[in-house]
Amino acid sequence: DAGVTQSPTHLIKTRGQQVTLRCSPKSGHDTVSWYQQALGQGPQFIFQYYEEEERQRGNFPDRFSGHQFPNYSSELNVNALLLGDSALYLCASSFGRGGPPGNEQFFGPGTRLTVL
Amino acid sequence: AQSVTQPDIHITVSEGASLELRCNYSYGATPYLFWYVQSPGQGLQLLLKYFSGDTLVQGIKGFEAEFKRSQSSFNLRKPSVHWSDAAEYFCAVGPFSGGYNKLIFGAGTRLAVHP
Numbered sequence: 001d002a003g004v005t006q007s008p009t010h011l012i013k014t015r016g017q018q019v020t021l022r023c024s025p026k027s028g029h030d031t032v033s034w035y036q037q038a039l040g041q042g043p044q045f046i047f048q049y050y051e052e053e054e055r056q057r058g059n060f061p062d063r064f065s066g067h068q069f070p071n072y073s074s075e076l077n078v079n080a081l082l083l084g085d086s087a088l089y090l091c092a093s094s095f096g097r098g099g100p101p102g103n104e105q106f107f108g109p110g111t112r113l114t115v116l
Numbered sequence: 117a118q119s120v121t122q123p124d125i126h127i128t129v130s131e132g133a134s135l136e137l138r139c140n141y142s143y144g145a146t147p148y149l150f151w152y153v154q155s156p157g158q159g160l161q162l163l164l165k166y167f168s169g170d171t172l173v174q175g176i177k178g179f180e181a182e183f184k185r186s187q188s189s190f191n192l193r194k195p196s197v198h199w200s201d202a203a204e205y206f207c208a209v210g211p212f213s214g215g216y217n218k219l220i221f222g223a224g225t226r227l228a229v230h231p
Contacts, residue, residue, distance in 0.1 A: 042206050042221030103217055107159040
C-alpha cells in the first residue's frame with residue numbers, strides 16, 4: 001500500500017516564475033492538505049481540499065492556489081515566486097472532512113522548492 | 117488564537133539517557149495533540165496522539181507523552197534514547213473548526229544523540 005507520494009522531489013525556480021507541485025494521497029483517503037515548512041520552522045497550513053473544493057485556508061496569499069482531481073490527487077500552484085517561497089512543501093492526506101479523533105493525517109516526503 | 121510553543125530549539129543527549137521534549141499549547145477548547153518526528157529528507161511520521169481519556173499516551177518507538185491541562189503542556193518522553201532517535205520533533209494541535217481538520221505545529225526541537 002503506497003503512502004502519500006509527492007513530485008517532484010526537488011525543484012529550482014527563479015523569482016517571478018510559476019510552479020506546480022503534485023500529491024497523490026494514501027489509498028482510501030479523499031482529503032488533501034498542503035503545508036509549507038520554511039527552514040528551521042514547523043509546517044504552516046496552506047489549505048485543504050475535499051470533494052474537489054478548497055475547504056479551509058491558512059494565512060497565505062492568493063498566489064497560492066490548488067486543485068483536487070476526481071481521483072483525489074492534488075496540485076499546489078504558486079505564481080509570481082518570491083525568494084521567501086523557498087521551503088519544503090508537504091502534502092498530507094486523510095479520510096473524510098472530519099477532524100480528530102480517528103482522522104489521522106499522513107504526510108508525504110515533501111517537495112523541496114528553491115527560488116533563486 | 118491557537119498556538120504551539122516548543123521552548124527548546126536544540127537538545128543533545130547521550131545514547132541511553134532519558135529524554136523529555138517540552139510542548140506548550142494555547143487553545144480555547146479541549147485540544148487534540150500530536151507529536152511527529154521528521155528525519156532528514158523525510159516527511160512527518162506520527163509518534164503519538166492524545167484525544168481524550170488517559171492523560172499518559174503511548175506511542176511508537178518507545179515514546180510516551182503526558183497531557184497536563186493545568187499546565188497546557190504535552191511533553192514527550194523516552195526512558196532510553198537510541199542513536200536512531202536523532203531527528204526533529206514537532207508538537208502539533210489539531211483544531212476541529214468547521215468540520216475540517218488542520219494542524220498547527222510548533223517550531224520543532226532538533227534532537228542530537230551522542231554515542
